[in-house]
Amino acid sequence: MHHSSLKSLSDALTAGDISSVELTGLFLKRINERNAVYNCFVSIDEERSLAQAREADLARAAGRAQALTGIPIAQKDIFCAKGWLTTCGSKMLSNFVSPYDAHVVERFNEAGAVTIGKTNMDEFAMGSSNETSWYGPVRNPWNTDAVPGGSSGGSAAAVAARLAPAATGTDTGGSIRQPAALTGICGLKPTYGVCSRYGMIAFASSLDQAGPMARSAEDMALMMNAMAGYDARDSTSLDRPVEDYTRELATPLKGLRIGLPKEFFADGLQPDVAKAVDEAIRQYRALGCEVVEVTLPNMKLSVPVYYVLAPAEASSNLARFDGVRYGYRTSEYRGLEEMYEKTRAEGFGAEVKRRILIGTYVLSHGYYDAYYIRAQKLRRLIAQDFIAAFDKCDVIMGPTSPSTAFRLGEKAADPLQMYLSDIYTIAVNLAGLPGMSIPCGFDSQGLPVGLQVIGNYFREAQMLQVAHQYQLATDFHLRAPSDINA
Amino acid sequence: MKWETVIGLEVHAQLNTRSKIFSGASTAFGAAPNTQACAVDIALPGTLPVMNRAAVEKAIRFGLSVGGRVARRSIFARKNYFYPDLPKGYQISQYELPVVEGGTVTIVVGETEKTVRLTRAHLEEDAGKSLHEDFHGETGIDLNRAGTPLLEIVSEPEMRSSAEAVAYAKAIHGLVRWIDICDGNMQEGSFRCDANVSVRPLGSETLGTRCEIKNLNSFRFLERAIDFEVRRQIEVNEDGGKVVQETRLYDPDRDETRPMRSKEDAHDYRYFPDPDLLPLEISEPWMAEVQAALPELPQVRRERYASAYGLTPYDAAVLTASREIADYFEAAAEGASGAVAKTLANWIAGPLSAQLNDAGAEIGESRVSARQLRRLVERINDGTISNKIAREVFDAVWTGEAQGDDAADKVIESRGLKQISDSGALEKIADDVIAANAQQVADYRGGKDKAFNSLVGQVMKATKGKANPQQVTEILKRRLG
Known part of the structure; x- marks a missing residue:
């Protein structure tokens, strides 16, 4: 049952083969048995999850079942969920029980889904390996000496290890796609504004976007139907007609134009990754797609641009964690300044502090124009490159990450190397475009490789079609780590 | 040396909307602490601001009323600093592109009219309140006021006396109430002034170093604070010193201003556009609608x-x-x-x-x-x-x-208060008074004008004030002529 897709779980629930309480119990049991190995979950609340499951069973019995009714979904611990500890992977919020639901959580609740737990993550979503979490690193189910990627590493590992059928993630510079690639699952970052940010703890407001992490394109489409939608509480949420994200899945790809940016296949790309991506492109040709070369000349600037803008916003977004109203407060202090200093010194980890410092610096008087303003200008140029590329193609493809999962600790001491692991994903956030990663093969060590698919604005349904048609022809998305029993 | 005073004012007018500028919580004054602070106001993780259109409309009303330029597109910025009553660690304000630029206000001092130009007016949120009493050495925080909409109205440094500054503040106070954007209640802090004060040798074109006096919440304090500050700055200059640019507070009990912080420890607020809010767009039809509704x-x-x-x-x-x-x-x-x-x-x-x-x-x-x-x-x-x-x-x-x-x-x-204008009746009374006051008559005739006033008074008294004094004067003059 734990290998089943959301669709088949839903069918089993409908057929009465299993109840939501049983299904939820099954996943809770798996989590209890295995979470100690992977450290995917920060909090589990069996009572709360089972109560939701009972509600779901009642709703189903009353004929009010929807596509996700009774299905367990793991929530990244960046989403506020009423009554749940909501830590954002930080000591700073290690005592914060949210009094309200994020919009995304609300939507899953309304859809009848069961929250199976809150997943581990890099602290405040700042990291690409899930090593910055106050709750310790998450281990990659394909090799427990390797990282799962980050920041949505807990969600990715939970789905890969079959501890949850699907999970939510958030993506500011690759935090859904990169861990999806490194754990052999699927992850979609929608167009900025498609999922409300209300209740999603902010890292970099102009880049953050929630999205689904699951094992197939079809499952992601079902999740998108629940997650996406306008929310008046988020001014950057887009008021667009409701979409059915499954509507294009079955359409063949014949005639689809795939753009390959030469910048995606330059130096620093691991040969095994390049090979798997080439194979995937070959498969797409076989499915009737046309391949064109495109160019994204300013993409090389995306890492420096991102590491000005994201820390700038973060330095301000994280100012509210001051120990005054909620969250961690240092135990001993004399006076206000000392309370601030000690609270923030003790409550934040090294990577968060590094980004607060960078952000504070680039916004400072005398540096603002040179850094922040220039980065904003370059951000527009990067977006324009994509817009020009989409004149020539329908989707852009390339690797999600330059390498497969690296070893725990390998890059932890070298922030620059760590930052470069998001080199292919960051530009997509800067442009506000939708991006996706799907499994497309393995390296020589047996670690998964992710194919990145970048769509035009609001073309998530088409991207899901592109993934689904590929998944009809391949089985990479069905492979499970070897120690996951059947 | 003769000195000229130069004053510019920043007025914070609390906009009288029902709910806060970026949340749905009530703005009513006087509720129990922290009962009017919602998740957004206390800056819970994950919460986001949403612009209150009513506050924007009031800013437009102001802009149109002073003949300023209402920006078709303005930007909200974050002003970053740490303070316990500032829940987000930043105040949402407007910096580079305010909602209103320019405009004028006419003031009257004595019988002289003067036009004061405005620099700008921008929307921002208020902070909460720190309560230092009743907490045994600790500080209490009341966030009811956090997120209350403010319009900060900034004048050009064109006032030349405390009287002009007060007249300007009163004109703005009258205007914001007139157009119903602020209740003007100064005791409750709905209308507060900061005064930027400097002095320069009369005739000089360059501005002297200014000091900003914060949070003046009555016209009287505004006047006294400026008067004190002007005297202080002139003294510093005449003693050969230099005025230091700083923020000062007025102490009404001692009637003096005291330094609060100097330019050296002024904050670097690290302003940048708030990514949680879209640019504020004001359409022509919206402006026309607001214009049509203006009194x-x-x-x-x-x-x-x-x-x-x-x-x-x-x-x-x-x-x-x-x-x-x-x-x-x-x-x-x-x-x-x-x-x-x-x-x-x-x-x-x-x-x-x-x-x-x-x-x-x-x-x-x-x-x-x-x-x-x-x-x-x-x-x-x-x-x-x-x-x-x-x-x-x-x-x-x-x-x-x-x-x-x-x-x-x-x-x-x-x-029976009708004035006696029947001259026959008045002449009779006048004759009686003349007959009964021979001494005064003699004095008047001897050149003592005062005696005449006394006679008028006697007639007025006899008529219980109902006589026209001018008419009485004429009659008496004729009689005593």
């Missing part, structure tokens, strides 16, 4: 009163201090002559406002209606009663002795 402005009324009734700038300014006063005046003055309007202006500014003050009432609650006052004033102007008798009639009408628009006539009639 006639005080400046327009002042000009009308000057041309229709020949009132002086001072009188016109007094009558347009609030919409209620102006409406009262217009109801009273409808179709009146210039002379009657002038007397009305005096009565509204004088006895009526004194009486309202004593009663703690607003002009809308006046127990002498506009039409009743008009009748009273007409009786003064047509010589039926003297100004002095009119006070007695006014008090009688106030206490409800007579009703109706013609209440004054009824009181005059029933109390």
Whole structure:
């Protein structure tokens, strides 16, 4: 049952083969048995999850079942969920029980889904390996000496290890796609504004976007139907007609134009990754797609641009964690300044502090124009490159990450190397475009490789079609780590 | 050396919206601490601001009222600093592109009109309140006020005296209430001023180093704080020192300003556009809608009163201090002559406002209606009663002795207060007074003018004040001629 897709779980629930309480119990049991190995979950609340499951069973019995009714979904611990500890992977919020639901959580609740737990993550979503979490690193189910990627590493590992059928993630510079690639699952970052940010703890407001992490394109489409939608509480949420994200899945790809940016296949790309991506492109040709070369000349600037803008916003977004109203407060202090200093010194980890410092610096008087303003200008140029590329193609493809999962600790001491692991994903956030990663093969060590698919604005349904048609022809998305029993 | 004072004001007007500028929580004053602070106001993780259109509309009203440029597109920025009553660690304000730029306000000092230019007006949120008492050495935080909408109105440094600064502050205070964007309640902090004060040698074109005096919450404190600060700065300069740019606080108990922080430890606020809020777009139709709903402005009324009734700038300014006063005046003055309007202006500014003050009432609650006052004033102007008798009639009408628009006539009639203008009767009384006061008559004839006044007084006394003093003077002069 734990290998089943959301669709088949839903069918089993409908057929009465299993109840939501049983299904939820099954996943809770798996989590209890295995979470100690992977450290995917920060909090589990069996009572709360089972109560939701009972509600779901009642709703189903009353004929009010929807596509996700009774299905367990793991929530990244960046989403506020009423009554749940909501830590954002930080000591700073290690005592914060949210009094309200994020919009995304609300939507899953309304859809009848069961929250199976809150997943581990890099602290405040700042990291690409899930090593910055106050709750310790998450281990990659394909090799427990390797990282799962980050920041949505807990969600990715939970789905890969079959501890949850699907999970939510958030993506500011690759935090859904990169861990999806490194754990052999699927992850979609929608167009900025498609999922409300209300209740999603902010890292970099102009880049953050929630999205689904699951094992197939079809499952992601079902999740998108629940997650996406306008929310008046988020001014950057887009008021667009409701979409059915499954509507294009079955359409063949014949005639689809795939753009390959030469910048995606330059130096620093691991040969095994390049090979798997080439194979995937070959498969797409076989499915009737046309391949064109495109160019994204300013993409090389995306890492420096991102590491000005994201820390700038973060330095301000994280100012509210001051120990005054909620969250961690240092135990001993004399006076206000000392309370601030000690609270923030003790409550934040090294990577968060590094980004607060960078952000504070680039916004400072005398540096603002040179850094922040220039980065904003370059951000527009990067977006324009994509817009020009989409004149020539329908989707852009390339690797999600330059390498497969690296070893725990390998890059932890070298922030620059760590930052470069998001080199292919960051530009997509800067442009506000939708991006996706799907499994497309393995390296020589047996670690998964992710194919990145970048769509035009609001073309998530088409991207899901592109993934689904590929998944009809391949089985990479069905492979499970070897120690996951059947 | 002669010094010139240069003053610019920043006024924080709390916009009288029902809910906060970026959340749905109520803005009502006086609730128990932290009962009007929602998840957004206390900056729970994950919460986001949403612009309150009512606050924007009030900013547009202001912009149109002062003839400023209302920006079609303005930007909200974050002003970053740490303080316990600032929940997000930043204040959402406007920095580079404010909602209103430019505009003017006309002030009247004495009988002189002056136009003060505005730099800008921008929308921002208020912070909460830190309560330092009652917490045994700790500090309490009340976030009810956090997120209350403010319009910060910044003037050019064009005031040259504390009197001008007060006149400007009063003009803005009158205007924001006139156009119903702020209740103007200074005790509750709905209207506060910061004054930027500097001095320079008279004739100099360059500005001196300024000090900013923060949070002045009464016109009196504004005046006294500026006066003190000007004296202080002149003294520093004349003693060969240099004024240091700093923020100062006014202490009303000691009537002095004291340094709060200097430029050196001024914050670097790290302003940047708030990524949680889209640029504020104001469409032409929206502006037109707000324009159409604007009442006639005080400046327009002042000009009308000057041309229709020949009132002086001072009188016109007094009558347009609030919409209620102006409406009262217009109801009273409808179709009146210039002379009657002038007397009305005096009565509204004088006895009526004194009486309202004593009663703690607003002009809308006046127990002498506009039409009743008009009748009273007409009786003064047509010589039926003297100004002095009119006070007695006014008090009688106030206490409800007579009703109706013609209440004054009824009181005059029933109390027999009509001025004696029958010259035959007055001449008889004058003769009696002359006969009974031989000494004064002799003194007057001997060149003592004072004695004459005493005789007039005697006649007035004999008529219980109902004689026209001018007429009495004429009769006596003729008789003693």
